[in-house]
Amino acid sequence: QVQLVQSGGGLVQPGGSLRLSCAASGFTLSNHAIGWFRQAPGKEREGVLCISRRDDSTNYADSVMGRFTASRDNAKNTVYLQLNSLEPEDTAVYYCATYSPPGGCVLQWRAYDYWGQGTQVTVSS
Numbered sequence: 373q374v375q376l377v378q379s380g381g382g383l384v385q386p387g388g389s390l391r392l393s394c395a396a397s398g399f400t401l402s403n404h405a406i407g408w409f410r411q412a413p414g415k416e417r418e419g420v421l422c423i424s425r426r427d428d429s430t431n432y433a434d435s436v437m438g439r440f441t442a443s444r445d446n447a448k449n450t451v452y453l454q455l456n457s458l459e460p461e462d463t464a465v466y467y468c469a470t471y472s473p474p475g476g477c478v479l480q481w482r483a484y485d486y487w488g489q490g491t492q493v494t495v496s497s
Contacts, residue, residue: 374398374486376468381491384458388495392453394468394488401470402444405477406451407484410464410493419479420453420466429476435461458495465490 380392394406407422421432423442430442439457444450451468469484471477 376470376486376488378466378468378488378491380452381466381493383494383496385497386459386495388458390455390458390493392455392466392468392491392493393450394452395448395450396470397449399470401449401451402446404470404472406442406444407469407471407477407479407481408440408442408453409467409469409481410462411467412464415464417467417481418464419481422477422479423451424476425472431477431479433479455493458493460495462493463495464493466493 375397377395384390403425405425408420409417410420411417419433420436421442423430441454443452467490468488470486471484
């Protein structure tokens with residue numbers, strides 16, 4: 373019954389913004405690290421960013437640093453990924469995932485235990 377349900381994807385023009393949501397049920401997100409990953413057609417799954425359980429640290433991929441940020445709403449048991457200054461190269465299916473490291477998080481998808489269903493982000497004019 374551990375589930376991550378995603379929403380917020382869609383079609384935007386270059387330079388636009390989206391906010392993706394990842395709502396947890398069956399566990400408390402604040403006690404887990406959260407990772408965001410994406411996969412474009414024909415490419416490997418890529419780590420975007422992750423936040424530690426206590427939000428003490430955040431790791432970013434170089435390609436998104438300064439444009440993407442993540443936040444937690446503990447009352448809603450939901451994590452958000454804010455996507456700004458979107459480029460066509462950001463087009464991908466975006467996934468949230470969770471695991472429970474003792475310290476900081478890593479951007480390695482094989483470390484994560486539970487995954488959302490993914491949501492499509494398309495950046496096109």
